[in-house]
Amino acid sequence: MMKRQMNNYIRIVPALLLLLITGCSTDDGMEEMDPILPNVNDLGIYPQPSSGWMGESDPYNTNGWTADVMPYYENGQYHMFFLHDAQNKPAGEGFHDIHEFETDDFVNYDYQGRAIDYGNAGQPDFAIGTGSLIKFNDTYYYYYTGHNGTSAFLEENPRESVLLATSQDLEHWTKQGDFIITAPEGYYNFEFRDPHVLYNEEAGEYWMLVSAQTDARKAVILLFTSDDPAKGNWIVQDPLYTTTDEENYLMMEVPDLFKMGDYWYLIFSENWKDRITHYRVATSSTGPWEKPINDMVDGQYFYAGKTVSDGTDRYLAAWTARKSPEANSGNKDFGGNLVVHKLNQRADGKHLAVSVPSSFSSVFTSSITLEITEITSGVTENGNNFQINASEGQSKVVFQNMNKSSMISGAISISQEANAGIFLGGNENPSESFRIQMEPRNNKIIAINSGRFENVVYYNFNANTEYNFELIIDGSVAVLYINDEVALSSRIYNIYDSGWGFYAEFDTAEFNEIEISHKD
Structure with a gap:
């Protein structure tokens, strides 16, 4: 049964007040940058982060690439948070801090710079991985992946964990140093990432989906539940989805779950076989999950797709991979440009389809x-x-x-x-x-x-x-x-x-x- 509780009751912090007192801050804020126009002949409708956001003398003052996108909508604005993949990564520094674009039309983007910084070599977020955010009462909760593969850190710590930062204004984020979720018993602590959090109206509780592997290295999307994110209590449940023997995916990254019409959709990306964003469909948020004959809406250059809705329309955002060197003869590489599709249902009312965002007609x-x-x-x-x-x-x-x-x-x-x-x-x-x-x-x-x-x-x-x-x-x-x-x-x-x-x-x-x- 999905609601069976395992012997891993994860109690992180007793109250939000304690979270705010004990957290370490990333209070650099974010200054609005000029819209991204990489080339005078480009429109910037598929943006990548520009240079100059850290000052001319900083070694990170280079162009970057857009990696995994974590979109959030509020009050007419799409906040397109993403992992920043800098072209120049100084030795000894972390990487993949979270940056943000803002847009109200998926045509014009304002680059907001850094939202959440990576930690140091002794902290679990020496590198940052994908996450998601929700608003509860007046506080924004940003759950994200901490990744630290340095040998010294791994002597006493798991490689990956789920961490938390909070904000009152979507601009200034405070890391909550006492919050950490690690792989429960029976799961592999090297592969435990990409938390996706939502309020599930069908279940009447908050859900967190995490990409994970069992100790036997079988890919799962693990489910945690909570009735109150402010308490910091997330209870591990059975996996929401387990890769089949036919699929045999090594990892199902960047999960997303939403309802459209009469159906629930589970989206994830696999990165070891074909690097594709897939989807599954069910009549309930708990499944059983059906694999469509064609379970993809784009190809191998559209990766880590996650959705965002304004309450009427839903969009699918991902990154289109760059090449290294930057030529048609180059090899596919991590990070690229943000690409957004409008997400629809096909005529059968069940299977997913994508189309050009309607705002493009004004361009x-x-x-x-x-x-x-x-x-x-x-x-x-x-x-x-x-x-x-x-x-x-x-x-x-x-x-x-x-x-x-x-x-x-x-x-x-x-x-x-x-x-x-x-x-x-x-x-x-x-x-x-x-x-x-x-x-x-x-x-x-x-x-x-x-x-x-x-x-x-x-x-x-x-x-x-x-x-x-x-x-x-x-x-x-x-x-x-x-x-x-x-x-x-x-x-x-x-x-x-x-x-x-x-x-x-x-x-x-x-x-x-x-x-x-x-x-x-």
Whole structure:
């Protein structure tokens, strides 16, 4: 039974008053920074933290990357807390302090700088991991992961734990030094992280989900419950979800739980096999949990997705991985840019879908003329409609460089045996560029980087059926949406510097009502 209490009653601190007295403070506050515009040709709708936030002489005064996002909504503002991955990490210092963007539209972001600092080498949060926050009475409770893998610390302490900081204003955070939750008996203390806290109206209590492993190294999402966060008492329960033998996930990171319509959804990310954000669905918050046939809404470059709701709409936020070195030939690396999808239910009212946030329509308002630079045999042009017959192999149409942040939109229809898609970020030969390719016979959309597979999301195509699409490009981030149902986020360098176009292989495809739009 889910409510069976194990012999690990975790009593942390008897009262909030004691928490506030004994905590150590991170009272640096956060000064509002200028909106992030990494490049004069970028809009900053997929932000990363800028340099300068610690002063010109500080070694951390470098650009950084957005890592795991911990969103919170209040009074018209989305507080997009995230792990800051600095480009320059001085020796002996900790890392992954929590920073914040603020936005009210997912288009314009104000960088707020650091919210919660990492500790020193003798403290459990020498490095910080993912967490979440809730408001109880007049106090904000930020539960986060403490991580310290130094050998001296590990002699007497677990590597990972759940820690707490509190605030009265969402700006100044005080660490509560007497609060700590470590892995209960039967669970592995090296892998115990990513607390997600919510008030579960169905259960009438507060829930904390923690990514964990059993001592036998089986991945679970462990459940703790409390009737009053101010008391600091969290009681461990049975796991909310355990990886199946078929899945065999080593770790299910960054869990999230919410209700939409008639269903409950459990989201988590696995980082050892394919690096994908997955979801499960149930009619109750306690399960049983069903795995959809397609249990992902984006591919391997959209990681650690967590949701946030304004009470009407819900959004899914994650980071799109960078590459090192920063080139299409580089290797996928930790951290990147914040990407946000609008989260919806499909027509069946059960399975999840994603679409472009509606606010984007207020940005890409200036439609420009398509300028064709090359068109091969097999391509028929009719205004902004292009029919491609590639039965001989491959045919394409190439357009002039887009030069800055853009949205490409239209409709696509592909025959059963064809591959078709969009190429960009290379040269005018699709095989030597970055391709986002749709394959009806395989029911998937894949990213191919100069002939190398890089990314995939599964989607059930019907041959010769028209599907709407939008491709949002800002800097080196490109996000393709298909029919307001799935997305494929990619990291593509040199997009502005080369032509782009449509292509088909082996059979026929149509690209209709094509538009490319910029900001005025």
